[in-house]
Every structure is written in structure tokens, then in C-alpha cells.
Amino acid sequence: MAVINIRKKEVQVKIVYVGPGRGGKTTNLEYLFGAVRHRIQSDMVSIKTHGDRTLFFDFLPFDLGQIQGYMVKTQLYTVPGQVKYNATRKLVLKGVDGVVFVADSMEVMRDKNIASLENLKENLAFYDLDLYNKFPIVMQYNKRDLAEQGVPILTIETLEQDLNSKLKAPYFEASALSGHNVIATVKKAITMTVVSLQDHFT
Amino acid sequence: MSYILDQEQLDGIEEVLQKDLMDLGLKCVILIDMAGNIIANLDNGQVGHDVYSLAALAAGNFGAVCAMAAIIGEDDFALLFHKGKNENIHFSKVLDDFLLVTIFGNDVSLGYLRLKVDESISKISKIFETTKKV
Ligand SMILES: Nc1nc2c(ncn2[C@@H]2O[C@H](COP(=O)(O)OP(=O)(O)OP(=O)(O)O)[C@@H](O)[C@H]2O)c(=O)[nH]1
């Protein structure tokens, strides 16, 4: 549910990071916070368990500057990825304008990635949003760095086949831990979201 | 769903918040939507709260309480109040989609505040009824 403030020439959009538990959603926001903390007054807010698993959400305001004469103010959120936290996950998705789907590249996570995307579809449907009908979403295939450590990871072809064959969303190979493609992912998500808003208005 | 607020509506909302609420001696008034977006934000110039974080947490908190209400078979809680030693926070729903958050010290009477909050909510609701939704 974007808010457009004509007086201030400002758009507020909400982008939510979704994906299986331990996939690296919080790590994405932590990296972004590290990149912007010197120029924002706000803190990153995290509601989590003692074991650092997201319980409710992480939150970070992230401004990308102007797009087409409008100041775009973005609120980034992560949901808890663990299956058992669907009630809070659903709440965070309220009013979502765009999604970053963080898939875990580890081979053992294959089914969890697929289940998480399916759960996203259901949760969006709860808010009358159709994931498969022009919904702004970017795929991030995370933890690519693990290959160097000999951890078996899924190929991009497999990930594309499993998660993106129908969606055909833009995707990024990333490592949230090192920051590789973290900024590229968020920029793409914000641009897509703003463009889709414009399509609604015009 | 998105909505566009024009100059007149925003001025109207801010005027209500200033005259009906801030002038009671409140520290801060924030009008947000249930997604955590900020629509209007006024403060007394002495507090420097991180309103973006407050908005995200307020929307999440309110959402969580309403979800609990649904589980126990209550329709909704239309307002919430948290009392601190020096600062208090009051949340009230405006229509179905918005939340009015007020922060005030112990010098403000809660009863009177509630009365004024109710008044301003009905004024703001009227303004929102003319809002363009897309
Ligand atoms: N090697 C590697 N590890 C990563 C990467 N991204 C995240 N991790 C690690 O994976 C673990 C889980 O990361 P989180 O960011 O907490 O995962 P999450 O998706 O927020 O998990 P939930 O909050 O439970 O949904 C942490 O130990 C991270 O350091 C990555 O790109 N490479």
C-alpha cells in the first residue's frame, strides 16, 4: 500500500524480504544498514529470538533518492522464514508493494525454497494480491560463496527451473554475507516497484 | 492498493492534529497506515524520536494485537494504551486502514486525551473519505 504525497513529491513503498528460514534475509538488511548507517538517523529494528532467528521482522528505512522527480522512501522489512511463524509473517506482508525472494542456494534447501515461494503466494492471496500477475518481485540466489568451501549448491539452472520458470522475475546471484549483489538486488526491487506503481496510475 | 493524498487533504489532517491534539501539550503525534507508512508526523520540537522505526513497530504491534483478538474471538481492539514512567503511548484506529499514535507525558489527562482523539478521528475520517484510492 504505497503512499504518494503530492505536496512533498514523495512516494513511500514497502519492500519485504521473503524466503526460507536461515536463507540470509536478515543478513541482506544488515549489510544494507552497514552501507547507509553513516547517513541515516534511524536504527535497524530487529525483533528476534535469542538465537538470532527473526521472530517478527527486521526493519530498515532505505532511501534511494529520486526516481522521475519523486523522492522514493523505501521501508525494507524481512519476515521470519521459519514455517511455524506464519501468523507474524502474514502480518508483515500487509501493505507490501514489492518482494525480494531470498533463496538459499544450498542443495539441502531445495524443497524449503519451493515451499517458501508457495507460502508467499498464499499469503499474498490473503491480501488479494496475485504473485503471478505482474507483482513486483526480484529473485536472489544467495550463499553462492559456499561453493568455494565445497558445500554442495544448486545450479542457477535448477534454481531458475524450481522457482522462476513461471514468474520470469529478474534474478541475482548473491552472497549476503560478503555483500555481493546485495545493493543491486534492492535497487532492482525498488525500481520495479516504483514502475509498477506508475503503471497503476497511468 | 495505494492512495494519493493531495495538498488540501494533508493540510487538513495536519491542522486537525495540531489544533486538537498537539495543542493539548502532546509530545508527538503520528498518523500511519497499517503497513507502517507515515502520513503525517508532528512533534513539539523537543523530542527527536525515530518516527520511521516507531511507525513500523506501531503497525506491527497493532497488527499482532488484532490477530490475537481474532484468535480469542474478539472482533478487534480499536485502541491500545501503553503507560510508562514518564512517557505514554496511545494508539487508535482510524477507519480500517490507519492508526493514530500519540505520545504524551503525565501532565496530559488520559480521559481528556481520549475525548480529543475521538474528535480528531472523526474529522480525519471525513477527510480520508475523499481520498483517491488506486
Ligand atoms: N556463507 C554464507 N552464509 C550466509 C549468507 N547469507 C547468510 N548467511 C548465514 O546464514 C545464517 C542465517 O542468516 P539470516 O540472515 O539470519 O537468515 P534469515 O533468512 O533472516 O533467517 P530467519 O530469520 O530464520 O528467517 C547466518 O549464519 C548467516 O551468517 C551467504 O551469502 N553466505
Ligand SMILES: [Mg+2]
Ligand atoms: Mg531473519
